[in-house]
Amino acid sequence: MGERLGVGIGWRSEIDLTVERLPGVDFVEVVAENLHHDHLPESLRILRERGLPVLPHAVSLSLGGADPVDPARVEHLAAVAQLLDAPLASDHICFVRAGGLDSGHLMPVPRTRDALDVLTANVRTTQAGLGVPLALENIAALLEWPDAELTEAQFLTELVERTDCLLLIDVANMWANARNLGQDPVDLLDGLPLERVAYVHVAGGVEIDGVYHDTHAHPVPREVLDLLAELCARTEPPGVLLERDDRYPADAVLADELAAIRAVVRA
Amino acid sequence: MSDTARDRLADKQAELLRALLAGGPAPAGFDQRALDVEATALLAKRRRVVAQIAPEAAGDLGDRFVPLFDEYARAHPRRDGSRAREDAAAFGEWLVARGETAAPRRRWWRFGR
Numbered sequence: 170m171g172e173r174l175g176v177g178i179g180w181r182s183e184i185d186l187t188v189e190r191l192p193g194v195d196f197v198e199v200v201a202e203n204l205h206h207d208h209l210p211e212s213l214r215i216l217r218e219r220g221l222p223v224l225p226h227a228v229s230l231s232l233g234g235a236d237p238v239d240p241a242r243v244e245h246l247a248a249v250a251q252l253l254d255a256p257l258a259s260d261h262i263c264f265v266r267a268g269g270l271d272s273g274h275l276m277p278v279p280r281t282r283d284a285l286d287v288l289t290a291n292v293r294t295t296q297a298g299l300g301v302p303l304a305l306e307n308i309a310a311l312l313e314w315p316d317a318e319l320t321e322a323q324f325l326t327e328l329v330e331r332t333d334c335l336l337l338i339d340v341a342n343m344w345a346n347a348r349n350l351g352q353d354p355v356d357l358l359d360g361l362p363l364e365r366v367a368y369v370h371v372a373g374g375v376e377i378d379g380v381y382h383d384t385h386a387h388p389v390p391r392e393v394l395d396l397l398a399e400l401c402a403r404t405e406p407p408g409v410l411l412e413r414d415d416r417y418p419a420d421a422v423l424a425d426e427l428a429a430i431r432a433v434v435r436a
Numbered sequence: 437m438s439d440t441a442r443d444r445l446a447d448k449q450a451e452l453l454r455a456l457l458a459g460g461p462a463p464a465g466f467d468q469r470a471l472d473v474e475a476t477a478l479l480a481k482r483r484r485v486v487a488q489i490a491p492e493a494a495g496d497l498g499d500r501f502v503p504l505f506d507e508y509a510r511a512h513p514r515r516d517g518s519r520a521r522e523d524a525a526a527f528g529e530w531l532v533a534r535g536e537t538a539a540p541r542r543r544w545w546r547f548g549r
Contacts, residue, residue: 268450
């Protein structure tokens with residue numbers, strides 16, 4: 170479903186020239202909060218002129234938070250999507266603010282009926298103001314809420330059914346959760362409405378004291394590519410994107426990681 | 437959706453963030469080790485962001501950066517609506533107020549990226 174995207178990489182200002190010259194980049198993604206609503210960095214303008222899709226990816230809507238969505242944040246994402254002429258925009262299934270505090274990172278929501286009701290309402294509000302389809306990403310969680318009323322697959326499936334949202338499947342997050350929380354990532358894949366996948370995230374991480382951290386600052390583990398292969402055996406994702414946010418390696422290393430992703434997608 | 441669903445969720449989420457960010461008690465039913473790992477990860481992310489915005493601060497403080505930042509961060513959890521740049525600036529002011537660094541002629545935290 171959706172537009173063919175191919176293989177891509179997360180655009181970051183620190184690697185803007187790298188992204189411009191890397192071979193085999195069919196599309197990029199940019200953190201929406203890092204952009205102005207009315208003008209683009211030169212590098213993104215160049216990529217747009219080449220015809221590359223540039224997809225805005227938000228991190229601050231806190232769609233799974235108890236508070237109603239902040240209209241200004243939705244307006245910003247909508248403005249950026251329009252500026253980029255993007256076919257879709259995305260954020261995460263998570264919350265980042267509660268009780269007057271800001272976690273500074275993506276926190277998991279409890280898999281309860283209450284949380285699903287609130288998330289659904291927030292997603293619908295966002296969709297109404299966005300102007301392009303909204304894709305929602307599964308996050309990596311280091312902790313699990315007690316008293317879950319739904320499995321992860323049930324939760325995501327109901328969310329899709331209720332809101333008609335797209336899915337941005339992060340196989341690295343899925344694999345991290347499998348490692349850290351004792352879940353089976355292949356079971357989860359089998360329970361998801363994969364026909365709703367807009368694109369896929371792949372990233373690296375590192376194990377510290379027996380806990381896997383999805384850092385986006387280390388090489389992509391073989392097991393994450395294996396999980397991507399499992400997904401590709403079940404559906405043909407419109408796009409697969411590498412996320413690298415820190416400790417940037419040589420261009421050739423990123424090129425190799427993109428080539429490894431392409432090899433999995435083509436297999 | 438009922439407002440009570442939002443209210444119940446708000447209470448749970450606020451309790452979790454207080455525990456992770458502001459030294460609040462552990463919410464019932466969570467694995468203590470997982471809470472510790474998450475709290476440590478959130479603190480490390482916040483520290484990394486400030487170090488990226490104000491590399492001079494991390495450089496000037498050397499080995500003292502991590503313990504000082506962590507002490508500051510635990511006493512000043514980030515408020516809803518605050519920005520990372522404001523966090524870096526507040527850390528800079530805190531260092532000066534504590535006498536950890538002399539007030540610089542040029543305030544590095546005003547010149548971050």
